[in-house]
Amino acid sequence: MTAKTSKLALFSAALIAAATIVTNISVAKAEEWVPRKPVEFVIMAGPGGGADKMARLMQTVIQKHHISPKPFIPVNKPGGSGAEALIYMKSKTGEDHTVMVTLNSFYTTPLRQPALGIDPLTFTPIARMAEDTFVLWVNKDSGITNMEQYVAAAKKAGRNWSMAGTGRGQEDELLTAFLNTTYGLDMKYVPFKGGGDVAKQLAGNHVNSTVNNPSEAIGFYQSGDLVPIAAFTKTRLAQFPNVPTMTELGKPYSYFMQRSVVGPPEMDEAAYEFYRGVFKKVYDSKEWQDYMKKKSLLGEFITGNDLLDYWKVNYALHKKLLTEIGEIK
């Protein structure tokens, strides 16, 4: 095959894919599509983080249960809070052998950097695998055990009260901003490299509090170094039955981190069906269900238009939150 014809084939494939999505015609061969080469499994974060661990677990499950005839190969693209990964996925528009594990920077990065020209709502909604939860933590040496004491201590310290988190303008800072406005605090937010590092900063008493995911702080919770104060969920987490939710504390507020799999824009309908099937099987696997239980992950499997609607709601929410903290105008 010459370069010209292969390009032509690719181009027409993209056209057909676009046409099928636009006109919503179901292709008869939908069930037959399988990947012809290894699938690139882009991770929108660096090695060792929550997203990375989950992607590698998914990869393992796919391989172990022979869910896909070709392997999924993880590639980390953490650059620019996911900007690199998003640009890369956009460059794969209409192609079928690349999928991406994503999180909330899927909304925040395009919002904060409009120059990238990324509209996350154009990406192919394959699956939402889980929602990660957030809990407010302090070190046991602080003697704080509930929200009242926390607010009192933070008020007293004023600007010297520090909150460690991951990255600027992302989940942890949004939650810090919420606590600051709701309780009239003046906490200082200090970004660190990853969730594990954040937990360690608190365990070593280098900062005063964190809003870690349970999966990141659980080791120190079990050893008794870290104390959970409140959960940013709608109902109490099974793992922390004695930790009240923000709603119970009279400040109804919940915030979740999506753990989703997306495809590039304009993915071929048949390939899209294939990936939806793959990740549904991963979600239903025992390994994934165990992992969700152990890490206090919530959330049903959603896909297709439901996922797109979910994105629309959250995109608007993050636009609002980022405007409130002055990150975007």
Added chain:
Amino acid sequence: MDIIPHLLDGFLVALQPMNLFLVIIGCAVGLFIGAMPGLGSVNGVAILLPVTFIVPPTSAIIFLAAIYYGAMYGGAISSIMLGIPGASTAVATTFDGRPMAVQGRADVALVAAATASFVGGTISVILFTAFAPPLAHVALAFGAEEEFALMMLAFSTFVGLGGDDIPKTIFSILIGLVLSAVGLDIISGAPRLIFGDLPGFYHGINFLVLAIGIYGIGEILWTIESSRGEVEVSQAVVSVHRIFAALKEMGGCIKTMIMGSLVGYFVGLLPAAGATPGSIMAYGFAKTMSRNPDSFGKGNIQGVAAPESANNAASTGSMLPMLTLGIPGSPTTAILLGGMVIWGLEPGPRLFVDQTEFVWGLIASLYVANLFALVLNVAFIPVFIWVLKLPFTILAPVIFVLCVVGGYAPTQDMHDVWLMLLFGVVGYLLRKLDYPMAPMVLAIVLGPLAESSLRQSLLLSRGSMTVFFERPISGPIMGIALLLFLLPVFKAFQRKRAAGKASEGGSHG
């Protein structure tokens, strides 16, 4: 604590036939992966991770630890033979390993690297066995301030690395640091120094791109020019006799190796530091302590022993924060951490209490892996030497192809391959004018750590610089770093005075 019975139980686990088999295979695979420029333990561990679901978790981590060890040994091989550090941890090994190979002593350098790795690995595993849980608290006490002080200590050992041309050395360090700032600013989250708006710059400039460019492509261009493309890279010979003689020569390095192991281990313990600063510091200290510092960089065997013992000790050390704190000290341990999660093990302070079979099986397998890595490494030396004997016009294209593929592999982005070519050519042109390259390559590794810890500290202290000197751990480290910075100035001053006196005496006579 009842360490001995635990350890014996651990050996029972590690010496089960299947586990032993996995250790040997793991070491061999790791050795070859590590020896390829651009590939390191992180590739081996990441890719073999899903394969491990067929074996129980304890066997799996034993296998991965063996790959890790094998790759650490292997990293020295490309540093010595090709002058290309396969990983940032092996940069310091090129300083003396490469000159030794050029002098026809590649086999001696390889033996030295293997022996030093073995010593480093063994000392660190013993330390690990005896003091793991208490040391975890030391790691916890390291905040951003201490991390910055440690970076300063690493930079202070650079001063001795450059040539005599001070402004060129400074320039080299600074450009490395600036290049390390490319990509994403971790504090503000904003993209910066995105040259020409190319998306390839969003992930920053990978250390390997610079190192392979400068040491791989730049070095070959240099050889082509100086030899007009005719000679062989080195006149390598190998024999059993020479290997034994080399082992004997290592006897003189015992002090250096112990020093390197201790430095490497303690630096490796600290979360986020990893093995690179450890190996540079060990090299710097070895040079400073040496009676004959001018012989470093010209093929001194001590210059191979120090960083190699340190980087292996550090790789054991970096397992500790991973296991006890759940914080990876290097990309490889990050992936191991992911593996533990997959197997349903919870890293953290409770691991040593709840999962004794796993922890002690791992520790025992580290002893075993270390031994096998040494044996395999020495056994393969003749093969490596044979490769060096290929005519240069065959070796050069092979190395170029390895560089291109190795430059592509870490990020899987062609952008980085082009960047690598650019660095190679520019590095070659700069080298012709005696700009030292090593400080630049090391600065790009340490730059991000130094910057983020500095800014986090200043944010916490609200701009006060004195915080680095007030804290109980960072204070003394900063003190030592300043001393080391000033040492060459002081020495130069002394030399000048001595020279002045001599010329005075001369004029009188």
Added chain:
Amino acid sequence: MRRAELLMAVVLAIFSGYLMWKSTELPIGWVPDRGPGGGAFPFWLSTGMLLSSLWIFVRALRGVSPQSQSTEPYFDSQSAVLVALVVGALTMMIGAIHWVGVYGAIPLFFVFYMKIIGRHSWLQTAAFAILAPIVTFFFFEILLNITLPKGMTEPLFYPLYDIFM
């Protein structure tokens, strides 16, 4: 050599200036409550680069550094041709990867380098040109699961994937 030394210092000074300018895209001063701005670290370091390149220039001008005293040419014509040839071949190979992929570019590069620069026999050249891509494929794609770029040759690999994966 002296001219090269001076010229290089000037080029590096200009590059440092460019980096300084590029750093100012982000704040370089103290941002209230956020510490030093994102541009501060690269800005002040590239200022240092500028100063040290000026220092190098002054030293070269005064003839302190050995390069500025050397009368040897920076390049002699024979090695310049050889180096340029090799750099050109490398550039062509990397460019070709985009088009014919790694497995097309590697054999071409081996043929060029071993036959034209190295003057080896056709047999030896062919052996390397054929073996290198095969070893690369099995080591990277099959053992390590690293997919290398293939350009337009990609469809040729589908059957191989079916067999080996």
